[in-house]
Amino acid sequence: MKIDLRSDTLTKPTAGMLDAMMSARVGDDVFGEDETVNELQRKLAAMLGMEAGLFCPSGTMTNQLAIKCFTQPMDEVICDQTAHVYRYEGGGIAFHSGASVRLLHAERGILSPELIEPEINEENIHYPNTSLVVLENTVNKGGGACYRLPQIEPIHTLCNIKGIKLHLDGARLFNALVATGDQAKHYGKYFDGISICLSKGLGAPVGSVLLGSKEMIRKATKIRKAFGGGMRQAGFLAAAGIYALDHHIGRLATDHQHAAALAMALSEQNYVASILPVETNIVIFKVVEGLKPAAFVQQFADKGILCSMMGPDAIRMVTHLDLSAEMIDRTIETIKSFQYE
CATH class of the missing domain: 3.90.1150.10 (Aspartate Aminotransferase, domain 1)
Structure with a gap:
């Protein structure tokens, strides 16, 4: 044995999940006509208190779409030096978005306003424009360390004052929610973008969902197409995500x-x-x-x-x-x- x-990420679909996948109602998602994909997007957006969602093949894609939406070339992204978006996404921040990265050194990857604020660049032709902060919850290289909402709120406040977007790499967010007892519905008011992975702790075979405003998701949908991430009858995969959300969180x-x-x-x-x-x-x-x-x-x-x-x-x-x-x-x-x- x-x-x-x-x-x-190595889990196999359960019998119930396979049944849900095989009975999914599908259509062409590039046309926005896959009923099951649309249901998954609506479901997760409602759970997290966000306006809209976009189903993608991977968490790397959802993170990179968010960074592309929230930055311009010559901007700078603030994240911890252990962050997945920096270490494990193939240099995508530079490749896709033409942005630099300001790396912080936080205990177990958990950032704070006190760490972030001194690293926000002032307006100066010599400096990149600080346009985005990325948090990771849970922190993979931090041993599954969790943010609590009281830690996130002041970071959101700082970003709001400074006019900086805040994105959450929530690859294992539901692990954090189960551990902390925080409510998923409160997350939407703190973040401009949230990436949720369905193929880690939740046990779906494929897929992540990017959450944000309707305007942001419209922009991300076009970028997803350019990235080659427009799937067709993706409802078979989305059905696994819906099943996971209904049966695997607890x-x-x-x-x-x-x-x-x-x-x-x-x-x-x-x-x-x-x-x-x-x-x-x-x-x-x-x-x-x-x-x-x-x-x-x-x-x-x-x-x-x-x-x-x-x-x-x-x-x-x-x-x-x-x-x-x-x-x-x-x-x-x-x-x-x-x-x-």
Whole structure:
């Protein structure tokens, strides 16, 4: 039995999700005529308190569409140095938008007004125009760290005063909502754009939705076409997203419990040097000096348990809906069985 902890993107559709996909009403989404896509867009927009949505193949596309909508060439984007939009989207900010990036160094990737404000450029011909701040919730490289709404509100206020747009890479936003108890409907008043991934913790096979104003989404739809992201009968995929929103949000708490159990077991081992605080479904830890992380990952793989490197010196485990309690117990047994002298 293989236990795959590399990512929550590896899940397979459940039987109920497959049934929903196969019975979806579809049309040509480029013409705006796919009923299921339209339903998904309306549903998520209503859940997050936004005006409109746009279904796309990936979270990278929804993030890059937002950045393109909110910036002009020679502008600058503020984000944390760990941000997915900077590290894991192929240099898309420069390639698609011709914008530079001002990187901040926040604890576990959680930005604050105090960090952001000094990095906003004043009007000067030598400086790029600061036009956008991007937050990530949860923060992948921060070990699934969560923003709370009281942390977001003052960032929104600062951006509003400075005339800067605020975008949320909400790839695992529903993990954050389950962990914090914050209400999804309150998010829309703080952000100009929100990207929601359906294929991570929520378990859909493909897709993300960009949320924003009707005007912004009209602009993003045209850019999506230019990016090659105009899908046709995409309702089969959108149906999986609707099913996930209806059935898979509440169960995210189980993933969080599983991650906490893994972290507890790791914390008791002499080969573990440090573990980032675990708030959601991501566990990131470092092994002691003298033990090579890649070798550790391989030893676990030899026992049928897959985890991944997170940079050169850290290891990541991610829990998800395809992991049973029995699989977590077996992983914990393996964690405890490994000895380092």
